Amino acid sequence: MAEEPPRDLFEGAAARGDGPPQVSLGAPGRWLAHGAAAMILFMMLVTSVDVAGRYFLNRPLPGAFEFTEIMMGLVIFAGMPLATARREHIAVNFLEKALGYRARCLQAAFGDLVCGVVAAFMAWRVLLRGNTLVASGEVTLVLGVGRGYIAWAMAALLAVSVVVFFYSAWIALRAARAGATPR
Amino acid sequence: MSPWETALFAFAALTILMVIGVPIAFAMMLIGVGGIMLQLGLTPAFAMLGQIPVSNTMSYELSVVPMFVLMGVFVARAGISADLYAVCNAFLGHRRGGLAMATVVACGGFAAVCGSAIATSATMSKVAYPSMRAYGYHPGLASASICAGGTLGILIPPSVIMVLYGIMTSTNVGKLFLAGILPGLLAIVLYALTIQFLVWRDPAVGPRAERSSWAERSRLLTRVGPVVALFILIIGGLYLGAFTATEAAGVGACGAFLFALWRRALSWRAVLDCAVETARISATLFAILIGALLFSALMNFGGLPRALQGAVTSFGVEPLVVITAICLLYVVLGTFFEELSMILMTVPIFFPLVVGLGYDPIWFGVVIVMVVELGLISPPVGMNLFVVQSVLSIPVGTLYRWIAPFVIADVLRLAIIVLFPAIALIVPRLSG
Numbered sequence: 001m002a003e004e005p006p007r008d009l010f011e012g013a014a015a016r017g018d019g020p021p022q023v024s025l026g027a028p029g030r031w032l033a034h035g036a037a038a039m040i041l042f043m044m045l046v047t048s049v050d051v052a053g054r055y056f057l058n059r060p061l062p063g064a065f066e067f068t069e070i071m072m073g074l075v076i077f078a079g080m081p082l083a084t085a086r087r088e089h090i091a092v093n094f095l096e097k098a099l100g101y102r103a104r105c106l107q108a109a110f111g112d113l114v115c116g117v118v119a120a121f122m123a124w125r126v127l128l129r130g131n132t133l134v135a136s137g138e139v140t141l142v143l144g145v146g147r148g149y150i151a152w153a154m155a156a157l158l159a160v161s162v163v164v165f166f167y168s169a170w171i172a173l174r175a176a177r178a179g180a181t182p183r
Numbered sequence: 184m185s186p187w188e189t190a191l192f193a194f195a196a197l198t199i200l201m202v203i204g205v206p207i208a209f210a211m212m213l214i215g216v217g218g219i220m221l222q223l224g225l226t227p228a229f230a231m232l233g234q235i236p237v238s239n240t241m242s243y244e245l246s247v248v249p250m251f252v253l254m255g256v257f258v259a260r261a262g263i264s265a266d267l268y269a270v271c272n273a274f275l276g277h278r279r280g281g282l283a284m285a286t287v288v289a290c291g292g293f294a295a296v297c298g299s300a301i302a303t304s305a306t307m308s309k310v311a312y313p314s315m316r317a318y319g320y321h322p323g324l325a326s327a328s329i330c331a332g333g334t335l336g337i338l339i340p341p342s343v344i345m346v347l348y349g350i351m352t353s354t355n356v357g358k359l360f361l362a363g364i365l366p367g368l369l370a371i372v373l374y375a376l377t378i379q380f381l382v383w384r385d386p387a388v389g390p391r392a393e394r395s396s397w398a399e400r401s402r403l404l405t406r407v408g409p410v411v412a413l414f415i416l417i418i419g420g421l422y423l424g425a426f427t428a429t430e431a432a433g434v435g436a437c438g439a440f441l442f443a444l445w446r447r448a449l450s451w452r453a454v455l456d457c458a459v460e461t462a463r464i465s466a467t468l469f470a471i472l473i474g475a476l477l478f479s480a481l482m483n484f485g486g487l488p489r490a491l492q493g494a495v496t497s498f499g500v501e502p503l504v505v506i507t508a509i510c511l512l513y514v515v516l517g518t519f520f521e522e523l524s525m526i527l528m529t530v531p532i533f534f535p536l537v538v539g540l541g542y543d544p545i546w547f548g549v550v551i552v553m554v555v556e557l558g559l560i561s562p563p564v565g566m567n568l569f570v571v572q573s574v575l576s577i578p579v580g581t582l583y584r585w586i587a588p589f590v591i592a593d594v595l596r597l598a599i600i601v602l603f604p605a606i607a608l609i610v611p612r613l614s615g
Contacts, residue, residue, distance in 0.1 A: 037458030040253060043246060044440065047433025051426070065243050073241035075249065079466030082459065089206035089467050090521055107204040114200070115209040122212070125233030151237050158236075 020108035020172045023085040023164065032160070036078040039071045046071075063142040070140070073150050077157035080119075081164040089115070105176035109169040116165030123158035126151055184222075189485030190532075193218050193478070197528075207524040208470035215477030222484050235476050240469055243429060247356060249465040250432030251341040255297040256457045256464075257439035261448045263410050264306045267292045268314070270403040273395035280382035280389035282318055283328040286311040287374045290332025291339055291367065292407070295414045296439065298341045300559055304333025304567045308574040321388035322577050323585030324381060330567045330582070331374050331589035334556035339367035340418065341432065344552055347472060347527060349428075351479070352534050354544045356428035357421040358611040362545045364418070365606050366553065369599065373592040381588060409445065413438045422614045471524050479531030488535045495536060502540040506601055509533055510554055517558025522566070526551055542604070549607040550600060557593045560586055 025032070050064035083089060091111065099107065134148030184192075193214055200210035212232075220228035239245070271285035271292070278284065286307060294303045307329050315325035337344050340360030349356035382389040417435045420426035426434065443449045449457075482488065495505055516525050530551070537547050559567040562583045572582055600607055 033459045033462075034455070036462035037455050040249060040458040040461050041454070044250060044253060044433055044436045047246070047250065047430060048437040051430045051434055055425070068243050068246045069241045072243075072246050072249070073237070075462055076240040076466055076469045079462035079464075080470065083463040083466045083470075086463065088463055089208055089470060090524065091204055091206045092201045092521055110203065111205045111209075114205045114213065118209045118212050118216075121216070122232055122236055125229050126236055129233035129237055147241075150241060154237060154240070 019087065020105045021175045022087055023168045023171055025081070025085050025164065029082065029085065032078055033082055036075050036082065039075040039078070043068055043071045043075070066140040066143045066145070070143075070145060070150055073154055074157070077154045077161070080157065080161040084115075084161055084164045084168065087168070102176045102179055105172045109172035109176065112165045112169035112172060116162050116169065119158055119165060120162045123155045123162060126158060127155035130155055184485070186486035186490035189218065189222070190482060190487045193481060193485070197478070201520070206470075207521060208467070208474040211471070211474030211478040211524065211528060215474065215479075215481045218481040219477075219484060222481070231477060231480060235480075236473050239473060239476060245350065245469075247346050247429045247432040248343065248468055249461055250429075250436045251298050251343065251346065252464050252468075253436040253457065253461040254341070254432065254439040255299055255302060256460050257436065257443045258293075258296045258410065259302055259306060260453060260457055261439070261443035261446045263407060263446075264289065264293050264310045266403065266406045267410070268307070268310050270400070270407050272314070272392065273400045273403050276392035277394035279386060279391055280324075280378040282311070282315045282320060282392055283324055283378045283389055284375045286315065286325075286328045287332040287335075287371055287378070290329070291335045291371050292410070294333075294336035295339045296410055296435075297336055298343055300334050300336040300556070300567055301570050303336035304329055304570045305574055307333060308571050312575055318392050319390050321585075322575075323581045324378070324388045326571050326575055326577050326582055327585035327589055328374070328378060330560050330565070330571045330586055331377075331592075333567045333571070334559045334593075335367055335370055338363050338370060338549075338552050338556060340364065341435065342552065343468065344523060344526065344555060345548060346428070347468070347523070348530060348548045348551060350472070351475065351527060351530050352544055352548075354548060357426070357431070358545050358614070359548045360418070360421055360428065361611040361614055362549050362607045363552065364610050366549055366596070366600055369606065370593075370596055373596050374589060377588045377592045409442050413442065422610070424614065471527060475524065475527035475531075478528050482532055488532050491532060492536050492539050495540075502542070503601070505536065505540060506542070506550070509537070510550070510597060510601070513551070513554040514557055514561065517555065517561065522555040522558050526555060543608055545611055546600075546604045546607050550597070553593070553597050553600060557590065557597065560593065561590055562586065
């Protein structure tokens with residue numbers, strides 16, 4: 001292949017190398033990434049098999065619809081801590097050029113803290129939503145998966161994001177204290 | 184508080200948070216929930232915070248987002264951009280300015296399967312720029328044609344912005360995609376004419392390359408054949424009503440996966456990377472969607488859409504004036520703000536107004552996407568300008584000067600689509 005594929009579809013400040021430090025999530029991060037990847041690929045397969053089955057064999061895949069719904073809920077919130085650790089959440093950066101490295105790290109830390117608090121509230125409310133759903137015993141039609149349990153999983157994954165946000169803030173604060181650009 | 188005050192305070196607070204660097208998605212969540220709390224109290228605010236993230240991710244229809252993102256990631260990984268460019272060159276390169284035109288057409292082709300303006304310009308910068316420079320093209324013309332061509336990524340289907348617009352407004356995503364086709368082709372034609380004009384003014388900026396033989400052309404065509412087939416499968420399926428947009432996305436992702444395998448561009452590691460990247464991009468997109476839904480809930484509770492509609496009706500403003508004003512507002516805002524979130528937080532306010540005036544929701548979606556495209560290449564902060572400039576490291580001044588004619592072409596196209604909505608609407612109306 002002659003050409004280099006783009007590193008990322010949305011290259012943020014982090015990709016330019018002079019932004020606030022990204023966070024490494026180590027082995028747990030890899031497990032999460034592998035889980036998210038598996039779900040994405042499964043969704044792709046299930047949709048394709050479902051469509052092919054419907055048009056060629058006149059037999060759609062039973063439960064494909066629900067499977068996709070469940071995977072969607074999980075994969076979005078599994079991707080959240082991964083995107084957070086790489087500082088990929090879209091932000092307006094027009095102050096960036098005017099700020100020095102230190103100020104940028106402080107700015108990033110502040111953003112992380114705000115996001116962390118918002119995500120924490122959301123995790124809490126999603127957890128309560130899960131409680132309601134579990135109590136009402138609502139299950140999906142074909143696969144019979146309790147919707148409340150999915151919401152619980154989402155809340156747990158959001159909680160992971162909260163941890164990652166606060167950890168990122170800590171790392172950014174440390175970088176601000178250390179001062180000079182890493183390069 | 185009156186609707187206007189609520190909106191003013193909310194947007195002011197949001198702007199402050201965004202400027203000090205809080206990620207847009209979470210800034211919108213904070214203002215949305217905080218505002219609802221002040222307006223209606225704690226209970227409804229917290230109830231929405233628990234409900235919206237659950238019900239708007241666990242959705243079959245919304246799987247269209249990660250699947251089209253995955254398709255784009257696979258196609259980008261498969262390394263087709265060089266081949267696409269070679270094909271376009273073989274057909275256009277011998278003309279004056281032909282390589283720049285080939286760039287625009289190749290961008291359109293890449294965009295057709297990729298769906299991201301940034302990825303299209305970043306990829307094409309690496310592929311097309313060296314070749315144009317080798318033939319003596321002016322760096323300004325070369326880079327500007329990449330910037331402009333790159334914006335086609337969000338107009339030519341599939342397009343993430345269109346999907347999110349469709350979700351926010353309950354507009355049929357498949358029809359939105361079909362509506363993007365003719366305006367996309369119009370864009371390519373207008374960009375080509377712009378290049379024609381630039382080389383007519385000064386032939387030295389875009390000299391001719393050698394003519395390719397038909398044998399060479401057909402050899403190159405077969406290399407990109409599968410991608411063209413994939414695009415035709417998706418769009419054809421949507422047109423004939425054989426697929427929903429969601430199914431098309433799943434099939435498209437699978438097709439792109441097989442294509443990348445066929446090109447031997449995928450190791451297991453690479454497949455994993457593509458999928459993880461897709462999960463991350465999807466997470467950021469859904470964070471923005473959740474934020475925008477909470478923010479627009481605040482606007483709705485505050486009553487801004489109704490107040491705006493009332494004001495326009497009572498003053499008897501011409502519909503065309505309203506549309507022009509909205510476009511101008513977007514262009515001005517778009518020079519400062521990130522486009523996707525700008526659209527998502529304002530669409531709930533303007534959509535009822537525009538549809539109330541009798542405009543087609545599908546047409547408005549196309550118009551909005553074109554305004555975003557314009558924002559992507561408008562100095563000083565067009566995102567595509569940043570991307571191309573950082574990949575190619577050319578002087579900003581040169582790029583600004585050479586992008587101007589393309590910006591004019593975009594404004595012209597916007598005017599054409601506003602005055603002749605049929606160009607956008609004919610394909611979706613004819614479809615099954």
